[in-house]
Amino acid sequence: MYGRHWWHGHLRRRGYRVTVPRETIIQVLSDADKHLSVEEIFNEVLKLHPGVGLTTVYRTVELLRNMGFVKKYEFGDGLSRYELEKGSKKPHHHHLVCTRCGKIIDYTDFVDEEVVLLRKVENRLTKKYKFDIKNHQIHFYGICDECK
């Protein structure tokens, strides 16, 4: 097994083995700076290590999700997308989805009040519905510049 990355310990600590497919998949997610579909991850992985199976990508991505490292998104086109959350350079963001061409824009430049309010809302919901809120997703749907 090659170099020790931050995820190495995380896997081992939970009794999971560090394998080539897993390392590669995390690598790919790590390099990408946006949500990838399983197919896209698979293609990137193949460039680095031909022979890794598609099934393994599904499995690994789900594993990482359970570990809380990866976030799963569904934007309405029938494909699930995955994005590294932990250890990612990319900070938390929200999405703009073009309903015509499917383009997705991430935006992170929140208005200050945005972040403050969101926290406030979360607290209120937590109390009111006794719901243990872990995270949120905010999508704005519309028509992008080119599609107009």
Add this chain to the structure above:
Amino acid sequence: MYGRHWWHGHLRRRGYRVTVPRETIIQVLSDADKHLSVEEIFNEVLKLHPGVGLTTVYRTVELLRNMGFVKKYEFGDGLSRYELEKGSKKPHHHHLVCTRCGKIIDYTDFVDEEVVLLRKVENRLTKKYKFDIKNHQIHFYGICDECK
């Protein structure tokens, strides 16, 4: 064709025919006060008009979506859910999704600032990304009371 409902004119105006399956499907969506999966819509429709096909439900729901009457949601369990937007008694709302049992809570009791801010954010995004924002979805994920 039975009674004239609000949607009758909308369909006709766009050159669509008013049919029993369509009337029934809209009826079902209209009576429901929450997002339904295609399967759920289908079952309700069968109670009113046995013989309507599942395919037609898929088609109609998509038609209504294109007409802007129905909103499509994906909460991450692989099923699409549909909810009447136009002509619905149910106002705009956001969602709380339990990642353990799948339960979904709608909440409409927004904090005042919530609505104001959201509008502000939308305006800013519209300008900045030249994106024509039509609507948004906000989901909070976590663990519900029973699942804790």
Add this chain to the structure above:
DNA sequence: CTCCTTATTGACAATAATTTTCAATAATAA
């Protein structure tokens, strides 16, 4: 390093949701 145990893998089959196809049907205009 070598051997052993067993988690992990890849190929393939199996599901499940959604879409497509197409001949039969039924809504509307004439």
Add this chain to the structure above:
DNA sequence: TTATTATTGAAAATTATTGTCAATAAGGAG
């Protein structure tokens, strides 16, 4: 009533995802 053609239902086709299982390889013990 008749003609036109959008719409429908049934069945096949597609697509994303999950399950199965024998072969492989990671990591602990010696």
